[in-house]
Amino acid sequence: MESTVSVSKGVFLFPNGFKRTKKYKKKLKCNLNECLSKDPWYETFKRNWELIESQLKELHEQTYSVLLNDIVNYVKLINQEYEYDTLEGIISSATLLTGVNQPDHVNQFLALINKISEEVTPHVAMINSQDAQTVKHLVENTVWQLIHGQDVLDNSADEGFDNDIPQFKIKKNQCTVKTLLNWYEAKYKKHSPKKQKCANLKKALVIIIPDFESFNCNVLQDFVMIISSYVQFLPIVLIFGVATSVSALHKSFPYHVSSKLLIKVFHSHPSHVYMNQVLEKIFLTHTNPFHLSGKAFELMTDVFLFYDFSVTGIIQSIKYCMIDHYFGDNIKSLCCPRDKIEEAVNNLTIYDLENIRQLLSFRPFLEVQDCETKIGLFKDDDFFREVLTKELYKLHDYIHSFYLCIRLLSVFVKDLPKNTLGKTVRELYIKCSMESVTNNAQSYRDAIQLLKFQSQMQLIESIKNALKEINSFLQADTLVKPLRSTPSKNNLHNISLKNDLGLDFAKTIRIHLLTFLRQLENASNETSVLTNTVMDTENDVENVNLLGNRYKLKEKLLKATRVEKIQSEYEMIRLRFVSYLEEVFTKGLQPPHTQTFHEIMFFSDVSSVKKQIVGSPRGAIHTALSNPIHYLQCSCCRLDSTESISDSLPDVCIAYKLHRECGKHINLYDWLQAFAAVVSPDEDDECRYQDITIQVRFTRAVSELQFLGFIKTSKRKTDHVMRLTW
Template sequence: MESTVSVSKGVFLFKNGFKKVKNPKKKTQNKNFFEKSFGKQPWYVAFKRNWKIIEDEIKNLQHRTYNTLLNDIVNYIKSFHNQETSDSLETIIPSATLLTGVNQPDHFSQFAALIDKIREEVTPHIAMISSQDAPTVKHLVENTVWQLIHGHEKLESIDEEDDDLKGTKKLKKNQCTFKTLKQWYTSQFLGQSPRKKRHGSMSSRSMVIIIPDFESFNCNVLQDFVMIASSYVPSLPLVFVFGVATSVSALHKSFPYHVSSKLLIKVFHSQASPVYMNQVLEDIFLTHTSPFHLSAKTFELLTDVFLFYDFSVTGLIQSIKYCMMDHYYGDNTKTLCCERSKIEEAITKLTTEDLENIRQLMSFRPFLESQEDCQTRISLFEDDAFFREVLCSEINILQDYIYTFYTCLRILLAFVKDLPKNLLGKSVREIYTKCAQENVTSTQAFKECMQLINFQSQVKLVDSIKNALKIVNTALQVVSPVKPLRTTPSKSNVDNIVINHDTGENFVKAIRVHLMMFSRQIENASTECSVISEVVDDENEVENVPGNRYKLKEKLLKATRVDKVQSEFSMVRSRFVSYLEETLSAGLQPPPTRALHELRWAARGRVCARLLGAPRAALHTALTNPVHYLQCSCCRLPSADSVGRSLPDVCAAYKLHRECGKLINLFDWLQAFAAVLRPDVDTDDSQEDTAVHVRFNRAVAELQFLGFIKSSKRKTDHVMRLTW
């Protein structure tokens, strides 16, 4: 049969030396499409700038987090790169087992950082094989050898011109075997002259094979691959890196003894996902330097998704990014979510419409009603220049409040994190959820924490105060001064504005002074209690008679009465607890109590519905009311319970099956379905129609695939209803 002759019709491709030309502008055009639409909008510019700052901080945190672990793995790989060590291993392959945890979406960034580190310090010959690319041993060997030879470059990214420059003949996938790898390795490194060997880099001889998802591989495929690779260890310096999500026992269960004996396993533990999540939140998002903040309910929603579902920090960051996009989208007033140094510039660029949107915020009304001067209230509505002055002042006060709020938040954590029962939590995110939702100082949990602090020892209390002092000193190092607005003329009634100056840098400095004072007083306070015994002698008292036991008991109690005076430490500690309650009450007021807090805090709103889908409700809506998604006039019905012939077959079958009980007779169901499709035709004739049978069978199969029904074992001509 000729190459272009086939039983079925088809398209036959002949390359004829044709080479696909890549369009470098295509990816750029797709990338810049969103920027072309919104690139000049102020809200998009502010969002892009602020997210770039957050993204850079996340990358720096990832580098600090992975740095120690990656250095340990790289040093382990380096230890097997000299010739003496390689010869002594014989058929044993060095294997680094990295316990990554169950947070699968975060593994990509971790292994990407590992590959960059190995390529930079050890060798460019790296192969990373995932389970989906290696269903059989043949595919696993081909992908591994190809990546090792071409320096872990993807197949589509290598052009023929690059191969000509490198002088390397392009290999086909079916030619990539360990024998080919051995020949290539011999010609590249062992075939060099002694002078080149002496001056050549020994790290270039290494070959690292990374398997990031060990549990997803077929055990037999990996066993055969390890046995094949072990036979080439004397001539090829191979090193394995296994990414294990669960525990080391998974590796031992997958490999029998004759296979595991070929591996020299060393285990490396990565940081726990909740610990890394706390670092991301505490160092980046839950700080006064962050331009964007989450409301208590939104923050609690995102952390619950993390803790109860995927343990993915990458997913949490992307969810926060979506919340930030939703907060900025289409609203130029959100340009005020910026650094303090750019607030003045952002206010001057606001239009009259933007100022009117700020006046319509829910928190603006209490601020307006707090002003006693009627002329000031009128100016806030009618005079844009005056309103800009007031807005600049209020935004700076809000910035001071944010600075004080997060500082007091960490001070509270320093005192309550080691208390029994963990009434307020042991991390910043737990306390933030409580403090941002309500006035935490008025709750019973806070009062119990203050009582427990009032029972702490002298050493423990001094340590807590020193930790709080470190937090205050760190906060004072990054504070920036307030810049008043000078682009518009000041009005005479600006002085009549009622402003709350109880937060800011001066507030934190006062806390620092008091903490230092209490620390010295508690350290130098005496813990000894003075005891005063008073013996009451009543000369006029009648001598006790032997039978008067009540008077004898009363006399003995008076004689042994002891008055204890509190020690100096107890009195100082009581004063400190009272001061702590008063300070935290002023600094931990919830954000909804502040004016214009909507500009900086993202409300829950549509975020919950977008981030947490409701597939069951969406499926029910699609089947009962398809016009909601199809937006067509033919599917529009007079009522939600009615069934029409214009509906899709699966929708009609779904509505009919809801009218039945737990067991559905297929014949009766077919009769009702045929009556809906052919209302003008006799029932018997419509049932005999082949098209009706086919459409009914397809609708039933779709409902069974969706999980609404299943076949019944009790009656062969019935199906069982599974939902509702």
């Protein structure tokens, strides 16, 4: 038989002696990291993101450590005190209320699996809803994972086990609960009474169902009943991940099934609480060199609150903004920690310095200087580097004071009635970074006015909380490098710089708060002394003849109401304290866009990332079907207008354009005729209507439109379809 002859049709490859060279293979090995590893912006981005990832990992462990430890201790207790003869088919189970933030569940359950595998048992199976469409698939996947997936026991190292334990090599379709029982009995053999210690080495079988609401109720009911018949011989523990509430579990299981479960409930943190922790402890801090503008930050939080409640999603969105901020721009290498500023400035090229001079925030700074200094900033690169270094240090000091004032403002206003400025730090950050709240916001003035009526105990408690925030800032900045003292060169001494922010600003606030706290704790809150004018008016009122001098009596009473009482000691200190707070907030809460070179540290290009972060699938599908060249970028799909039709377009695009010309009900035969006329315009009508190829192409295009949700079959007319979009 010849090499190109076979029983079935096929494709035959003839290499013709062609061999790929080794040089061609080496070129394919170049990846993104190797290509960009030498760029300053990429090195800075990679270093900063690795720092953020380490902080996120540490925060995740702190947040879920208590919850995971409770679940693991519960499984340990079951594993140690399991009595197989007295359970009577009752399955020990744990219900973890995870909340609706589904994308965040993966890491949470993976951490739970790792912790259980390390501390309790290696026999852990996690079954998702897509892998358990029927009871057969659910049992097969569960048994397969328990036998093969998580088996990490080293039988030769454990005492009391025989080295000749048979190894189970079975196919997946042979996995049943009976097979699991045989495997478990073979793995943990019964020993003689002299070796009772070996009985305690038996490990529990943990089955995790992370998305309980997505499962078919009947499948889970049958699975629970099957397990309950074997629970006397197998120490099985079920862990359910419930996104809504415990009532969902009771509604899904009837009484004869729920009675087989011994349920213990564990509560996870709500998604918005975890989101606030991530933002306030990692991204809304002065230690992170990358910052979002008010509009960009508002976009991230709106996507979280109105779309998916996913903390993972908001972290990835911020990462995308961070990549867009750094990508291809070496001047963004200055967006680095404080101790890396001098090195980054020295590595800038002349082209990079020219790009920095073109920043919009550089012009207001330039207008303040004298003529000689302006010339030096444009002509002398060394002089400009020194000025740039000092301004970046000043910007870091501003960021330090800005976040400190935001947290202080949050401490004082979060308990006020009506919450005019918001309860959380992220809400205050959005308002303070978008406008000058101390000058323009009515809500800020209302909050300050309410502070003037606070009680003594509440104000003292607020000051104590504010001192805790300042102490945490100062502890984090013990190793912060002070402002570099550079030798004066050219006209550097003529530049107006304000170095009253940063650590010194925080220390000054701390001293003043301690002073006010001591005064408020010792202040008296009693008022019993009136002015002499009040006492005189009271004597005059008594001497007035009520019958003949009513007019004089009225005048005396009006004067008495206009006289002010002497304020108590606490009220006088409170007024001084509130006025001091206004001065602090006016100085420290200036919006970022007022600072020089703020474009280096703050990302504000919201329009460029909004389409990628907030997807619009319907708009993208409409664009792809009406104008496919937008995505395909091919010359054959080029059209004079989006409404025109060409035979070179994909079939689904032709069918979509034709269906838009129809009404609510579309006749399939007329649709086919129009489709054939576009696809084969040169052929005769009878030939193209009878062409099987055209019919197959049309049928496939109609099926794709039905899958996309543009049409559906009509029950009123068998040869018509109904249009679903207008």
